Amino acid sequence: MKKNMKRMMGWIFTAVLICCIGFTTKGVTADxxxxxxxxxxxxxxxxxxxLQQLKKKYKNHCQVNVIGKSEDKRNLYEVVIGNPDAKKHxxxxxxxxxREHMTVQLCMKQIEYYLSNYNKKISGKKVSATLDKVAIHYVPSCxxxxxxxxxxxxNAIRNKKLRSSLRKMGxxxxxxxxxxRGVDLNRxxxxAFKTSGRKGSSGYCGPKAESESETRxxxxxxxRIQKQGKIVGIVSYHSTGSIIYGKSTSRAPKAVRNATTRMYQTAKSLTGYQLVQHESYALPHGYSRTYYLYKKKxxxxxxxxxxxxxxxxxxxFGSIWAKNKNVVIREAQLFQ
Ligand SMILES: [Zn+2]
Known part of the structure; x- marks a missing residue:
């Protein structure tokens, strides 16, 4: 009887062990x-x-900073993961x-996923080794x-003037x-700024370049980061369409174009999203992507x-997460 009990306990122990291992895949923490x-x-x-909880739990590898305020005085947060003194960013x-706000949740999930697997490998490379050389700076909600x-x-807008102006825009x-303020922050x-469009939900460039506190x-x-070291690349998350803007023209130096292509190929290999073919930058006015590619190189x-x-x-969200969870760390791996 005692022998049977012992054997049973052994089975239970093994079952629990298998269960625990089952929750991790390839050694990385699943959830x-x-x-x-x-x-x-x-x-x-x-x-x-x-952000408060992440900062507390992962204080050795994660910084949270406020980089400015929105027009209605909400904080714009930066999350730095890895070595803030790294030479590459x-x-x-x-x-x-x-309305593309699911990208905030996606960025935040990525941040937590990389931090919780800091001492493990993702796609064959130790996360800590990558983040030691390439710090990742997120602004999850721009x-x-x-x-x-x-x-x-x-009604969610607290400033009375802004609120009544928004109601008039409709x-x-x-x-x-x-x-x-009814300004499209991606214009x-x-x-090559020129003002066009009308105040409202989309397409208005604003009265002048960088007129909005968020853009500034x-x-x-x-x-600031460029003064600290080299910005190796930028990933901007939008929705929707399962596509990637990854083309560039000779307005950018060859090295910048090649790195952009490599970044695109990495994102495509993980997500299966297609390249946008019709992209044209004859008149780039006010776009963030053209600003960084052609002006900041x-x-x-x-x-x-x-x-x-x-x-x-x-x-x-589930399928977007499955496709995108490794995208940013893999982009960082390209440059480590
Ligand atoms: Zn968008």
Whole structure:
């Protein structure tokens, strides 16, 4: 009887062990605990709460900084993972367009995933070795006001003047792309700028280049990092369409074009997203990608996640996560 009990305990122990191993794949931690992978709108307050927890849990490898304020005075957060004194830096931007807010959740999940696997290997390379040489700087939400509009309506804007002006612009709040002043933050950059469009959900460049506090904060952010070391590349997450803007023209130096192609190929190999063929930069006015590629000479890809119309339904997050979870660390590996 005692012998049988012992044997049974042995089986139970083995079963539990197999179970535990089953939760990890190839040695990496499968599911991290702070950032939700759930099917819901990921809000600004959830972002703030998660940033506090990540900073606490991974304080040796993660810094959270405020790089500026939005027009409605929300914080623009930068998360640096890895060695902040590294010579090389990879930048990641999420949510430049309001209704594409699933990209905030995606960036935050990536941050937690890389931190929770810091001492393990992803795609054959130790995460710590990569992040020691290439620090990754995320701004998960470049447009928190617009996201608040898309998720909660014009009432989410606290400044009275901005709120009443938004109501006059009209249009669908949930499909909002711009910031709280009706300026499209992906048309407001100082490259071949000319003003066009009208205040509203999309397409308005603003009264002048860098007229918006969000654009200015992002420009200052990348300028600061450029003084610290070399920005090896930028990944900008948008939605939707499952496509990648990865082409560049001879306006960029050959090395920048080659690195952009390599970045695109890496993202494509993981996601299966197709290259945008019709991209033309005859008139680049105000785009972030053309600003960085041609003015700052920094390799840059735009990855458009998802399939449905933005804002994407929560049901898409699982498949987007599966395709994109290794994208940014693999881009960093290219340059280590
Ligand atoms: Zn977009």
């Amino acid at each position: 991290a605990a702070i950032v939700s992978g759930g099917k819901k709108n990921y809000s600004y307050s959830e972002l703030q709460k998660d 990879l930048l990641v931007m999420g949510n430049l367009h309001a 447009n928190p006001d617009g996201t608040a509009i898309s998720q909660r309506g014009f 249009g669908s709040s949930s499909r909002w792309k711009a910031n709280a 407001n950059w100082n490259v 904060a992002l420009v200052n952010w990348s300028n 920094i390799p840059f890809i735009t990855v458009e996640v998802g399939r449905g119309a933005a804002p994407l339904g929560g049901g898409e």
